Amino acid sequence: MRLIYLLFLFPFCLLAQPRQVQTYTVAEGLAQSQVYAVLADRRGYVWAGTQGGGLSRFDGERFRTFSDGDGLPGNYVQALWEDAPGNLWIGTDQGVARYDGQTFETFLSGTNILAIDGRNKPEEIWVLTETQLYRRQGTNWDTLALPMPYLRPYCLVVEAHRLLLGTDRGAWQWDGQSWRTMPAEFAASHQVWALFRYQRGQTWALAPGNQLFAVGPDSLRARRVPAQTPTVFYVSPQGDSWLGTQDQGLFLLPKGGQAWVAIGKQQGLLSNHIRALTSDRWGNLWVGTSGGGLSCLRRAPFQAFDEDRGLVGKEVYALTYSDSLGLLFAVGEAGVFRQTIAGPTVFAQDSALVGQKIKALHYDAAGRLWMGTPGAGIKVKSANRWYDVGLCGQFVLDMVLATANSWWVATAYEGLSLLTVREDSTGLSFTCRSFGREHGLPLGRIESLAQDQLGRLLIAYRDRGLACWSPDTLYWQVTTADGLPAPTVRAVRQDTAGYYWLATTRGLVRLGWTSQKMHLRVFTNRDGLQSNNLYCLTIDQQGQLWVGSERGVDQVELDAARNLKQVTFYGQEAGFTGIETCTNAALTDSLGNVWLGTMNGLMLHENQSLRPTLAPPPELAFADIRILYRSVRDTIGQPVLNGWGQPNTKLLTLTNTQNHLSFDLQALDLAQPGDLQYQWQLAGWDEQWSPPATQQTITYANLPPGRYTFRARAVGKGERVSQMLVLPIEIVPAFWQTSWFRFCLVLAAILWLATLIWRWSRRWQSRQRQVEEKLRLDNRLLELENKALQLQMNPHFLANVLQGIQHDLNQGEYQRADQYLTKFGALMRATLYHSRSNRIKLSDELDNLRHYLDLESFRAGQRFTYHFHQDKELEADLIEIPPMLLQPFLENAIHHGLHGKATGGRIDITLLEEGISTLVVTIRDNGRGLAASAATRNKGHRSTALNVIRERLELLGYATEESPYHLAEVVEDGVVKGVEVVVRIPIIA
Numbered sequence: 001m002r003l004i005y006l007l008f009l010f011p012f013c014l015l016a017q018p019r020q021v022q023t024y025t026v027a028e029g030l031a032q033s034q035v036y037a038v039l040a041d042r043r044g045y046v047w048a049g050t051q052g053g054g055l056s057r058f059d060g061e062r063f064r065t066f067s068d069g070d071g072l073p074g075n076y077v078q079a080l081w082e083d084a085p086g087n088l089w090i091g092t093d094q095g096v097a098r099y100d101g102q103t104f105e106t107f108l109s110g111t112n113i114l115a116i117d118g119r120n121k122p123e124e125i126w127v128l129t130e131t132q133l134y135r136r137q138g139t140n141w142d143t144l145a146l147p148m149p150y151l152r153p154y155c156l157v158v159e160a161h162r163l164l165l166g167t168d169r170g171a172w173q174w175d176g177q178s179w180r181t182m183p184a185e186f187a188a189s190h191q192v193w194a195l196f197r198y199q200r201g202q203t204w205a206l207a208p209g210n211q212l213f214a215v216g217p218d219s220l221r222a223r224r225v226p227a228q229t230p231t232v233f234y235v236s237p238q239g240d241s242w243l244g245t246q247d248q249g250l251f252l253l254p255k256g257g258q259a260w261v262a263i264g265k266q267q268g269l270l271s272n273h274i275r276a277l278t279s280d281r282w283g284n285l286w287v288g289t290s291g292g293g294l295s296c297l298r299r300a301p302f303q304a305f306d307e308d309r310g311l312v313g314k315e316v317y318a319l320t321y322s323d324s325l326g327l328l329f330a331v332g333e334a335g336v337f338r339q340t341i342a343g344p345t346v347f348a349q350d351s352a353l354v355g356q357k358i359k360a361l362h363y364d365a366a367g368r369l370w371m372g373t374p375g376a377g378i379k380v381k382s383a384n385r386w387y388d389v390g391l392c393g394q395f396v397l398d399m400v401l402a403t404a405n406s407w408w409v410a411t412a413y414e415g416l417s418l419l420t421v422r423e424d425s426t427g428l429s430f431t432c433r434s435f436g437r438e439h440g441l442p443l444g445r446i447e448s449l450a451q452d453q454l455g456r457l458l459i460a461y462r463d464r465g466l467a468c469w470s471p472d473t474l475y476w477q478v479t480t481a482d483g484l485p486a487p488t489v490r491a492v493r494q495d496t497a498g499y500y501w502l503a504t505t506r507g508l509v510r511l512g513w514t515s516q517k518m519h520l521r522v523f524t525n526r527d528g529l530q531s532n533n534l535y536c537l538t539i540d541q542q543g544q545l546w547v548g549s550e551r552g553v554d555q556v557e558l559d560a561a562r563n564l565k566q567v568t569f570y571g572q573e574a575g576f577t578g579i580e581t582c583t584n585a586a587l588t589d590s591l592g593n594v595w596l597g598t599m600n601g602l603m604l605h606e607n608q609s610l611r612p613t614l615a616p617p618p619e620l621a622f623a624d625i626r627i628l629y630r631s632v633r634d635t636i637g638q639p640v641l642n643g644w645g646q647p648n649t650k651l652l653t654l655t656n657t658q659n660h661l662s663f664d665l666q667a668l669d670l671a672q673p674g675d676l677q678y679q680w681q682l683a684g685w686d687e688q689w690s691p692p693a694t695q696q697t698i699t700y701a702n703l704p705p706g707r708y709t710f711r712a713r714a715v716g717k718g719e720r721v722s723q724m725l726v727l728p729i730e731i732v733p734a735f736w737q738t739s740w741f742r743f744c745l746v747l748a749a750i751l752w753l754a755t756l757i758w759r760w761s762r763r764w765q766s767r768q769r770q771v772e773e774k775l776r777l778d779n780r781l782l783e784l785e786n787k788a789l790q791l792q793m794n795p796h797f798l799a800n801v802l803q804g805i806q807h808d809l810n811q812g813e814y815q816r817a818d819q820y821l822t823k824f825g826a827l828m829r830a831t832l833y834h835s836r837s838n839r840i841k842l843s844d845e846l847d848n849l850r851h852y853l854d855l856e857s858f859r860a861g862q863r864f865t866y867h868f869h870q871d872k873e874l875e876a877d878l879i880e881i882p883p884m885l886l887q888p889f890l891e892n893a894i895h896h897g898l899h900g901k902a903t904g905g906r907i908d909i910t911l912l913e914e915g916i917s918t919l920v921v922t923i924r925d926n927g928r929g930l931a932a933s934a935a936t937r938n939k940g941h942r943s944t945a946l947n948v949i950r951e952r953l954e955l956l957g958y959a960t961e962e963s964p965y966h967l968a969e970v971v972e973d974g975v976v977k978g979v980e981v982v983v984r985i986p987i988i989a
Contacts, residue, residue: 021268029063035288044668049077101643166192244274300575306601316597372396528567548581621645705733864905897927
C-alpha cells in the first residue's frame with residue numbers, strides 16, 4: 001500500500017483541498033489487480049469487481065472476497081448496483097446476482113452482463129447484456145431488444161422518462177414506445193463508451209477523440225476533454241468532475257474550475273488505465289484501474305510543499321508573513337521563497353546567500369527583507385540592493401521588530417543587541433547596541449525571541465529558561481528552580497487570555513500570574529502529546545495550539561481553564577510528510593492558515609480545509625451476537641440480524657439459560673479508519689454509558705431474567721458519533737423465577753411457617769397438657785399409692801397385730817412375740833421403702849407377702865395356712881413388677897373368702913412367667929365363694945383395693961384392653977370349693 005499526497009490548484013483560492021493517494025493491491029487482500037467496477041454502498045463498504053478474482057469488499061481495514069465458491073455466478077465482475085432496499089446487484093460474465101448480505105441469488109444465468117441501472121424507480125432494475133436488455137419489476141423479468149441487432153452495446157443510464165443506451169453506433173434513447181438515435185458531432189468514431197448521470201440531473205456521455213457530451217432531450221452537445229481515450233466520467237457530490245482514461249490516468253476539474261489537473265503514476269496511481277470511479281459518503285474518491293488495483297484519493301488535513309512538489313531544497317528554517325506578499329520562507333541554503341497560487345517561487349536569491357542558512361526572516365513595512373544567518377550575520381535586501389550587517393555578530397539565531405526602524409537581534413555568542421537602521425539618499429546605515437548583565441539581562445545562549453501583549457521582550461534560552469525583559473528591567477525569569485521541566489525553551493507564544501505557552505525539550509508549559517503569583521503547569525505525552533521534545537508552536541484564530549515535535553504536529557484544543565481538552569496528532573498519514581519540525585518555525589497567517597517549517601519541506605493546514613468534525617460520522621453494525629460463545633444464528637434459529645448486521649427483530653427473546661451474551665461490533669469510517677472507538681450501555685443493567693474504548697466485543701455474563709436494551713455507538717476522530725445501534729432483549733425467566741412462582745413460594749413459606757408455628761403451638765400446648773396430665777397423674781398416682789399404702793397399713797390390721805403381740809407378751813410368749821414383732825417391723829420398713837417406687841423385685845415382693853400372711857395368720861389365731869408355688873425357671877431376683885399389687889388380693893381372700901372358717905383355711909399362690917413380659921399370679925383359697933361372701937357384705941359395697949390396683953396399672957401405662965385380673969369360684973361336683981384370682985402383672989423391662 002502506497003501513500004502519495006497531491007495538490008490540486010484552484011484559480012479562485014490559494015490552494016485546493018489536498019488529496020492523499022492510497023493504493024490497494026493483491027498484497028493488501030484485493031482479489032485481483034484489474035478492477036472494472038467500484039461501488040460505495042450506504043453502509044460504508046467499498047465493493048470492487050475484478051476480472052477473474054470475484055468481488056472484494058473493503059471495510060477500511062481489510063478486504064473480504066466473494067467468488068463462485070461463495071455463490072457468485074462468475075468471477076468476472078463488470079457492473080455493480082445498490083437497490084432501494086440496500087441489496088447489492090452484481091453483473092458477471094455468467095449472470096447477475098443479488099446479494100442481501102448473507103446469500104447470493106442468481107438471475108439470467110450464463111449471460112454476460114455489461115451494465116446495471118435502476119435509479120428511476122425503486123422496484124425497477126435494468127440489466128444490459130451483449131444482445132438485449134432485461135427489466136425486472138417486482139419478481140418478474142421482461143426483455144427489450146436492442147435498436148439494431150448488429151449494435152454493440154457498452155453502457156446504459158435510466159432517466160425519469162427514458163432509457164439511454166451507449167453503443168458503437170452512437171447514443172440511443174427509448175421512450176417507452178420506440179428507439180431513437182441521438183445526433184451528435186463526433187470528432188472520431190461514433191462510439192459512446194460511457195454514460196453517467198449526476199444526482200438525477202444532467203447525463204454525460206464519453207466518446208473517443210477528447211469528447212465529453214452533455215446529453216440533451218434529443219441530441220448530444222460536445223465538449224472537449226484533455227483525454228484522447230476517455231473511459232469513465234464521474235461527478236462527485238461536492239461537484240468536482242473526474243475523468244478516467246485508458247492510458248493517461250485520471251483528470252480532475254474542480255467545481256468552478258477552468259483547467260483539468262492530471263493525476264497519474266507520478267502522483268501515486270499504479271496504473272494509468274482507469275476503469276471505474278465512485279465516491280463514498282466521507283468524500284473519498286475510489287478509482288478502479290486495470291492492473292493497478294484499487295486506489296483511494298482521501299482528503300488530507302495537510303498540504304506538503306517539498307522536493308517532490310518542485311521545492312528546491314528540503315529544510316525550511318524560518319517563516320514570515322506579509323499582508324502584501326503573503327508567506328515568505330527560507331529553504332536550506334537555496335534562499336527565500338514566496339508561496340503563490342502556482343506554488344513556491346523564488347523571492348530572494350543572491351551570491352551573498354550561497355552556502356548560508358537563514359534562521360531568522362522578516363519583511364518590514366518599508367519593503368525591506370531581513371535575513372539572519374548562523375555564520376554570515378544579517379543580510380538585508382532593500383530595493384534590489386543587498387547589505388551585509390555584521391555589527392551585532394555573525395551567528396544570528398533570531399530577530400524581533402522593536403520599532404519601525406530597529407530590531408532586537410539574538411546571536412549565539414554576542415548575546416542580545418538592538419540593531420537600528422537609517423535610510424538616506426545614499427542607502428541604509430546601521431548601528432548596533434549590545435545589552436548585558438548591567439542592563440538586568442540574564443546571560444546565556446538565546447534560542448528564540450518573541451514579544452508579549454505589553455511589548456516586552458520574551459527571551460527563550462537554551463540553558464536559562466525564559467525571561468521577560470525590557471532595557472534595564474527584568475520583569476521575571478522562570479527556570480528549572482521554578483518548576484520548568486527543562487532549562488531549554490525553544491519557542492514561546494502568549495494567548496489571548498494572557499497565558500504564556502513554552503515549547504521545551506521536556507514538554508509543553510503553561511505560565512500565568514494571579515495576584516503577583518506565578519502558576520506553572522507542565523503537559524507531556526501523558527496528557528496526550530505525541531512527544532515531549534518540542535521545537536515550535538503557534539496559536540491559530542480559534543485559540544488552538546499547534547505544537548511541532550520531531551514526530552509531527554499536535555493540534556491542541558484548550559478548555560475554559562486553559563488545560564488540554566483534546567489533542568489531535570498529525571503525521572505522515574495525515575499529509576504532514578515533513579515529520580520533524582524546525583526550531584521556532586511556525587506561524588498563523590491573517591487568513592487563519594497554519595504554516596510549519598520542517599526538515600523536509602513546508603507544511604500547510606488551511607483554515608477552511610475539511611476537519612474531522614465536519615466529516616460524516618461512522619457507520620455501525622453488529623458483526624455478530626453470540627450466546628454462550630455460539631453465534632445467535634446457530635443458537636435460537638431466528639434471524640436476529642439481517643445480512644448487513646442490523647437488528648432484524650423488535651425484541652430478542654431468550655431463555656433463562658441463554659443469559660451469557662457477547663456483542664461483536666463493527667464500525668466503518670473511511671474518513672479516519674484507524675481512530676475508531678466504541679461506547680455501549682445495557683439499559684436495565686448498566687447505569688451509564690461506557691467511556692469510549694477500542695474494545696469491539698462486549699460481554700455480559702449471568703444476566704438475570706428481565707427486559708434490557710443494548711445500545712452502542714461508534715465514535716470517530718473529532719467526536720463524530722454514529723447513529724445508535726439499538727437491540728431490545730428479554731430474558732424469559734424459568735417458572736421458578738417468575739413473579740407468580742415467587743408469590744406462591746412466599747405464600748408457601750408463609751403457610752409453612754404458619755404451620756410450623758401452629759404445630760409448635762400445638763406441640764407446646766400438648767406438652768403443657770402432658771405436663772399437666774403428668775402432674776395430675778403423678779398426683780393421682782400419689783393418691784393411689786397413699787391409698788394402697790393405707791390399704792396395706794390398715795389401722796385395724798395394725799391394731800390387731802400389735803394387740804396380738806401384746807397378748808403374747810402378757811402371756812409370757814416372748815419368743816413368739818419377738819418373732820412376730822420382727823416380721824411386723826420388716827413389713828413396715830419394706831412398705832415404706834417401696835411406697836415411692838414404681839418397681840420392686842419379685843423376690844422382695846414375695847418376702848413382703850410372706851411377712852403379711854404370717855402376721856394375718858398370727859392375728860387370726862392360725863386359722864389358715866399359705867403355700868407359694870413358683871416355677872423353677874422363674875428368676876425372682878431378676879424380675880421387677882409394680883409394688884403393692886398382690887397384697888389386696890390376699891387380704892380379700894383372708895377377710896372375705898376365709899371369713900367364718902375357724903380352722904383349715906388354705907391359700908395357694910402360684911407364679912408363672914408367660915412369655916417375657918407378663919407374670920401370671922394365681923391366688924386360690926378354699927373359702928365360701930363369691931356368692932356367699934357377697935351375701936354377707938353391705939349392699940352397694942365395692943372393693944376399693946381392686947379399683948386402686950386397676951387404676952394404678954393404667955396410670956403406670958401397664959394396663960391392657962383385658963382386665964388385669966380375673967375372679968372365679970372354684971366348683972367341684974357342683975359344690976363351691978373357694979375362689980381363684982388370676983392376676984396378670986407386666987414385667988418391667
